[in-house]
Amino acid sequence: MTNPLIWWVRRDLRLRDNPLLVQAVVSGRAVVPVFILDAETEALGAAAKWRLGLSVAAFARDLEAIGSRLVLRRGPALEVLRGLVAEVGAGAVHWARLYDPASVARDTAVKAALRSEGLEAVSHAGHLLFEPWTVATGQGGFYKVYTPFWRSVKDRDVAGPSAAPRALLGPQAWPASDDLADWRMGAAMNRGAGVVAVHACVGEAAAQARLAAFLDGPVGGYKERRDFPAEAATSRLSENLTYGEIGPRDVWHGGMRALQDGRAGAEHFLKELVWREFAYHLLHHTPHITTQNWRPEWDNFAWRGDGADAERWRRGMTGEPFVDAAMREMYVTGTMHNRARMIVASYLTKHLLTDWRVGLRWFEECLIDWDPAANAMGWQWAAGSGPDAALYFRVFNPETQVEKFDPKAVYRHRFIAELANVPGRDARAFFDAVPRAWGLDAGAPYPRRMVDLAVGRKRALEAYAQRNSGIDHA
């Protein structure tokens, strides 16, 4: 038997549709799956880190069911991998690629070091449908606008998802593993963990069931209903895609089957899935999208910083019902409806003229479906500083938006206790989830609007129109 292969598991916590695993099984080698709690993983936002811990636990159980294990180790990735290579006599380390700048820097260094030590170090596709460098414009550049990107990929052949292996060969002796509980992945969630746990949908089997349920029902009406936040009209798969509990090829082929079956909303669903690909395309070609204005002409725009207004926004206490319902939805469920994300991002960056990075960081802290590419693209789109961005004079009016997309106030009442006659579970849960130090009281009256919408819109339009004059709006 050849020496074992170490599978460095990161955001590919699944057995099905996993290209790395297919190769590992074909190789006939024993496989040692390891998950490493390194500095990059430690740095995740509170909700994402907690949710990742749940995913790791679920995946460890799935591996055990096929005769394998998930070894848990803590420390710098290269050091941990070197140690494990020595312990099990491994000849190879394989992993599925990630694309954010921190992961790319780490993985590049790990690959170079392992190879220089004579080991096979291989990165695989799996997180995306199309590797970002395989999609190019006619001139050989990258796409900066979504629609031509979609046109260039929509007819590509996407390989069908591979089946999960029934068994996975292990090493002769399993190396020791940390205890996941000792890592305290949920520590920063405090009392929020119990609230969000009710809404989380964890693990590969749950993700597959979620896809199947979506394809059985909501996909048909997806195009018409996807903008109504009170309805269960979207797939909610972002939570599973981000940890790799489901592969994008499975989702793509599911959407394709629905399209072939004549389900009206299927093409629109596939287009949304390709927005995720586009976000990664941008992240790969312009990694500064996560930290700096994508368009440098925004660099001298005098955004307001992280002050009292932003704090009211974070707390869901702006007095603007669509905004507050959405911010509370995020605190209670760990996710937020797409239409609501657009509204709260527009409100923060336009009505409150606050730096988009303030919002980006708060989403990073609170979302269980946090994704480095989609979050950065979404925020820069809303602020106007990104590629394919909302035009600067497009200031969403949260009042007319809520009348249009939540006409019966179901969403508002679900999350804002102060507006409901008899507050339901989720509205009350918000007050259980937030830090006690915020001093929020479900019995207090709903706050008054912090900004008159017309005044805020005018101020935003003036500031945006003068954005190159360097006027200070602080």
Ligand SMILES: Cc1cc2nc3c(=O)[nH]c(=O)nc-3n(C[C@H](O)[C@H](O)[C@H](O)COP(=O)(O)OP(=O)(O)OC[C@H]3O[C@@H](n4cnc5c(N)ncnc54)[C@H](O)[C@@H]3O)c2cc1C
């Ligand atoms: C300010 C802002 C921040 C965002 N932050 C994130 C984030 O951290 N993580 C995240 O996954 N998405 C983010 N999005 C995109 C989008 O809101 C979510 O992907 C979507 O709400 C997830 O719900 P769903 O799974 O039901 O999507 P569905 O409507 O069922 O769509 C299917 C899949 O397509 C992808 N998708 C859909 N819309 C988008 C989009 N606009 N951009 C990129 N991919 C998309 C997702 O992977 C999604 O799961 C953000 C959008 C905005 C405006």
